[in-house]
Amino acid sequence: DVKVTQSSRYLVKRTGEKVFLECVQDMDHENMFWYRQDPGLGLRLIYFSYDVKMKEKGDIPEGYSVSREKKERFSLILESASTNQTSMYLCASSPQGFNSPLHFGNGTRLTVT
């Protein structure tokens, strides 16, 4: 079974801090994604990557950056955390090509105070 592991289940940070959310997948998938999920807004794509060192903006990239130095690891970075970035963050991966299901991690609940 594919395993997507997010390093933290819960995280509390202060406004202005630099925050790193880490995601690792163990199935050699080319594609990796970061979503955030908010009540009433559903899932929204922040960034995705289709290869090492490659990245593409999703629908809401403002305030975020990403890093993919190794195929199995995709990091989401909040350069200066703000309260409106309090959310559930979900990492996902999929193999290259169409018609491949997404595999999600268990999520990181981030609270910015």
Place this chain on the structure above:
Amino acid sequence: KQEVTQIPAALSVPEGENLVLNCSFTDSAIYNLQWFRQDPGKGLTSLLLIQSSQREQTSGRLNASLDKSSGRSTLYIAASQPGDSATYLCAVDGGSNYKLTFGKGTLLTVNP
């Protein structure tokens, strides 16, 4: 822009009932449609993926259908159990840089 709608937002049924969850989308130019399950506070688990050329997919008590021309998909759950209680989300893949468009989900409660 693709929009995905799931109605109802919440559904409560007694155990043992067969039920249908609905998903509609506005742009029929899709590669596939995926159904996911999400338990409270957890990530999403992929249930079924229907390719655009397919009409339905089955896995155990779950059956998903796809009607591209009308922009609709249904997820049929047979003989529901309390363990089926979760939020069910559908997502369509329009083939554009692997971006999925998600619906907001249907919260299903199966009462013992």
